[in-house]
Amino acid sequence: MGWRGEGRGEERGSRCVFAEMSSTHLSGGKVNISRIQDHARKHLFALLDKIDGTKDIVTDGALGSVMGLVANKPMLKEHNIKTIFHLHPGQLPNSNSENIVFIIRPQLRFIDHVADNVHNEVKRSRKDFHIFFVPRVTFLCKKRLEDRGVLGNFEGNLEELPWHLFPFDNDLVSMEIPTTFKEFHLESDPTTLHQAAQGLLSLQSLYGIIPRVTGIGPAAQKVFDFLKRLSLEQSSCQNPSSSSIAPSQIDQVIILDRSVDLLTPLATQLTYEGLIDEIFGIQNNTVKLPAEHFSSSNDNTPYTADTKDIILNSGEELFAEIRDKNFSAVGPALSRKARQISNQFEERHGDKTVQEMKLFVSRLPSMMANKQSLAYHTTIAELVKKVTDTHQFLEALQTEQELMNGIDTDKAHPFIEDCIDRKEPLIKVLRLVCMQALTNSGLRSKVLEYYKREILQTYGFHHALTLCNLEQVGLLRLQQNQRPYTVLRKALKLTVEDNDEASPTDISYVHSVYAPLSIRLVQHLVRPNGSRALQDVIGLLPSPAFDELQTSPSGSALPVPPSDSPKVVLVFFVGGCTFAEISALRFLSQQEVSDTNVEFLIGTTKLINGSSFIQSLSEPLDHQ
Structure with missing residues (x-):
């Protein structure tokens, strides 16, 4: 099956890459979440099994990556799926499958890509086309298919796939x-x-x-x-x-x-999983990290170009243990785990009965998996620490915490001004400006206009629409007579000092000072x-x-x-x-x-x- 692209996953005609995910961990809670997966899988397979012959799936990028949460490669292969491709305009990659199945969200831009694909494909092959809308089809989508001249290509083959929640x-x-x-x-x-x-x-x-x-x-x-x-x-x-x-x-x-x-x-997350997401981005339980930091091994973790895909969920014991900790507590936890694993391997040197040796050998695969898991998370923690130790990160974090504590929120903040002067990423600047507006219950007109002027002159006037959007939804706002944040902060104890991050007693540990x-x-x-x-x-x-x-x-x-x-x-x-x-x-x-x-x-x-x-x-x- 063609699951791994030769280059980056979003290149035109690239094959869809999603990580293999075990689903045993989904049934570990009081409510069995694996039933949601079973439900989604049943609907998918019922629709696929109505189609005779071999099939290629073409799906929009977001759905393509999330499909791994519903069904794995062997399961899809059992239902005659040969290849999964990302949806792009233009021509589909060459394939000898008898059917093309589009699985998309009901968005008009995706319909236009589908129409491109169909028009190009009918010129070179005789295939049957099918389309599954997630979670439902809309009148506008059917109208666009008709306007683009391809609705007839899906006659009798247009279905709804009721995927509402992914596990x-x-x-x-x-x-x-x-x-x-x-x-x-x-x-x-x-x-x-x-x-x-x-x-x-x-x-x-x-x-x-x-x-x-x-x-x-x-x-x-x-x-x-x-x-x-x-x-x-x-x-x-x-x-x-x-x-x-x-x-x-x-x-x-x-x-x-x-x-x-x-x-x-808007606040920087300071838990282990939160920081991984802040720095590298987590998509569908998977983080892509630079491959050179991980020694080659016999595992089957997917590589894509220069990155290594690592799955993050509670199915891995060590990650389940450290994911929710404040990052300052992760290093000691990894050290304890290293000593524990070392002690387990040292047991083989003592005098053993045959029965004890058999028991040790039976535990060896699990011990090796734990050792590899420790190596992965030690490396990830080191990569995170390289960022959190930088002056830029620490100064930004200090600014956030001052804002959340109501310090210097009523005037243009020197650190935000410096970020604009240095042309730091605009997203970083906007996060901080919005945080100041929210913690000050709005900015004085003079301060807000100053920020907007500096941002537009530095980053370009085309960002005026973005600033307008932020104002309309209340992230940027003028100062109000009421001071809701000040009242909420005191009444609900939103800022907490002296919360032990290693053994916390309050939820504020996830941002160090802010609950x-x-x-x-x-x-x-x-x-x-x-x-x-x-x-x-x-x-x-x-x-x-x-x-x-x-x-x-x-x-x-x-x-x-x-x-x-x-x-x-x-x-x-x-x-x-x-x-x-x-x-x-x-x-x-x-x-x-x-x-x-x-x-x-x-x-x-x-x-x-x-x-x-x-x-x-x-x-x-x-x-x-």
Whole structure:
């Protein structure tokens, strides 16, 4: 099968590369996330099996890489898939497969690429064309296919593939749609919010109706409104006699609109996984790192040109242990692991019985895997440390922490001015300027205009649209009479000093001094009568806030789980969440001394960091 491109993965006609992922780790939580994978896989294979003969798949870049979370290469080969290609305009690569299957999101630019491919392919071969829209087809897409003269090529072969959520880990699912925040808050387009509601509905079909729905923010309310409507439509199609309702495996969902907490994604993440994402970028559980830092080995980790693809999920014991730690605690953890592995190998030198030697030999593969894992993460930690030890990183971090503590937020910041003078990456500058605007509850008109003028003169006037977008969604704003951040910081203890990063007692460890507002809200909402503690501050957050109980299709109350068992709460972020926020939720789940007794699941429209969040609101120079 052709899975590995000769060059970079996004070159024209390149074959789609995605890392092999074991799925055993998905069933490790209280809620079996592997059922989501099974559900997605079943839908894919059902559609593929309707097509006779050999097949090539052509998919847009984002879906191509995320397909590895649904099905691996051997599985796809069993269903007559020969090759997977990235979707590009122009001509498809040569292939002797009998069918071309396009799997794409319903976006008009992808339709134009598909039309190009079909027009070019019919000139040189006789193949059947099929198209699967994820998660559904739209009227505009069908109209564009017709306008481009290729709708007839898909007659009887146009399908919908209802992939709403992708399983990333045993406590994490994501829609992987990067445009949700921009589409709703900038363009007033609720399309992806409807898809989010469909995702929640699919979770309810797998794990039971979620009894309690809590939410904050306009996007959260919109998602819940869609969910209620979809649930009503679904129940009207069901047989009332088959309405025996089992207790839901999820007790509550908290839907958070990203607009409720715009500051957290801008702050530099200081957990191990968060820093890997900040520095190198994590896509679909995989990080691409410079291959020269890793000695050649017998493992089958994919190489692409000069990079090595390393999979990051809880299926690897060491990564599961260190991923959520503050980076300052990672070095000591790796040292302890090295001593432990060394001691295990030293056991072979002692006097052993035959039975003991057999036991040692049986453990050897696992020990070798642990040794390789340690070598990988030691190298990754060294690569991260090279960045975090630099003067530029430390000075930027100090500036962030000063802003979050309300220091020098009311005037142009010298470090931000220096960054502009040095023409540092614009994304870095915009993150800091937006952080200052948020922590100061808006910038004075003189300061805001100064920043905008300096940015446009230094980086180019074509960035005016991006600045306008940031203003429209509230990331850049003029100073208000109210000081919401100051009140929230004090009332919810958003900045915490002297939190031991090696043995933390508060979620603020994920940013060293700052506790994510989003997770502090969750922390209160899951406590008994916790919403009362928020009454004094809820008016400072984007409205509305709601807390409702769902009922069974017949209108009766849903079964209540035993009070002594841990409550399972799904926190669903509409507009994206960071790895630091996920680490903070895991930290809360693991606290033994707690009045909550909660296990968290995390759902999101996209896994983001500050750079990708700002990038999603930026206007590209080309609009292809």
